[in-house]
Amino acid sequence: MKWWRRIATVDMAFIAVVTLLASLVASWLKQFPGFSLFGALIIALLIGMAVQFPIRGAYVGGNAERKAGVKDAAGLISNKLLRLGIILLGFKLNLEVLFTQGVKCLPIAAVVVTLVIVVCYAIARRLGVDPMLAILTAGGTGICGAAAVMGLAGSIQVPDDRQDEKNDDVTMAVAIVAIMGTVFALIEIALGPFTGMTTTQLGITAGASLHEIAHAVAAGDAFGAVDIATIMKLSRVLMLVFAAVAIAYWWGRRHVDDADRAAGKRASVFPWFMLGFIGASVIGTFVPALAAITPTLVDFAYIVLGMAMAALGINVNFRAIASKGRMALLASFLTSVLLMCFAAGVALLLF
Structure with a gap:
């Protein structure tokens, strides 16, 4: 059944309301310290992970048809809205700032993202992590946390019978980069004043090494260098476009087997939604009439992405995550240590 025919169901309406409420609550909570x-x-x-239990007990019960409907609705929301959210997130990127004030940051971002993805993936695979989880964890660690994991997930094609496994890997990768980003943000904030680095160097280190935009902003604010930390971080966010295209091509060539090719499945699929991301960046930067509403569009992007994240949580398989996540977490930790040291060295050398 085509995806648009799956929208007009009671289960879809129910999950849409639940995920919207989850996203709105999350947006409200993020303003408080800690959150x-x-x-x-x-x-x-x-x-989303928390509400799956009352959904099973109070809404699904023993109804197999409703269980399938909830799973399908959550899967569709996480799949389609993550692409829409990534496109809208493009309005957050001011290309004029990046290509003027951030001109020195862009080549650093390209090197950082490339090295981190390659190194983290290699470490993860050596530790026995499966390829999907390894590349998603590597991308989230190297680019921009949860948004990067979701963006790369949208670029990677898998057979229908492996979609649940892919969703679990996405959830695990998001959790890993959230944990690592928070841990290393606290480490950098604590150690920064004792390093002897200038304010600018500390801001560059934070933007070049921390995983989520929120982490880089928090650390940059603590150092009084929020502007340069944000520019450095957004330079890495821009690399998501190139990484998504490269990884989509690589995945298709490396992991689509002969049986799938014989069945007519494409070896690689271009992530077209990334063109929307670039288009939104261009429009948000060079169309003055939209300047006043750009913050609103970015807020809407996070609402949409929050719905996709909550939907992932509703379908998450806790047993699969518990059994697969430890080595991926270790790979991200080891890579994050190397990344922090490399970013500090670059900041000392070039700034």
Whole structure:
């Protein structure tokens, strides 16, 4: 059945309302101390994971048809809204600022993202992590946390019978980069004053090494360098476009088997929604009439992405995550240590 025919169901309406409420609550909670370090997307995921139990007990019960409907609705929301949210997130990128004030940050971002993805993936695979979880964890660690995981997930095609496994890997990767980002944000904030680095160097280190935008902003604010930390971080966010295209091509060539090719499935699928991300960035930067509503569009992007994250949480398989996540967490930790040291070295050398 085509996806648009699956929208007009009671289960879809129910899950849409639940995920919207979860996203709105997450957006409200992120303004409070402690919650702000996690960000709205992570909070929405946690809410989704929590509400799956009352949904099963009070709404689904023993009704197999309703269980299938809930699973399908949550899967559709997480799949389609994550692409829409990533496109709208493009309005957050001011290309004029990046290509003027951030001109020195862009090549650093390209090197950081490339090295981190390659190194983290290699470490994860050496530790026995499966390829999907390894590449999603590597992308989230190297680019921009949860948004990068979701963006890369939208670029990677898997057979229908592996979609649940992919969703679990997405959830696990998001959780890993959230934990690592928070831990290393606290480490950098604590150690920063004792390093002897200048304010600018501390801001560059935070923007080049921390995972979520919220983490980089929090650390940059603590150092009095929020502007340069944000520019450095957004330079890494821009790399999501190139990483998504490259990884989509690589995944298709490396992980689509001969049987799938014989059945007519494409070896690689271009992530067209990334063109929307770039288009939104261009429009938000060079169309003055939209300047006043750009913050509203970005807020809406986070609401949409929050719904997708909550939907992922509703369908998450806790047993699969518990059994698969430990080595991926270790890979992200080891890579994050290397990343922090590399970012500090670059900041000392170039700033």
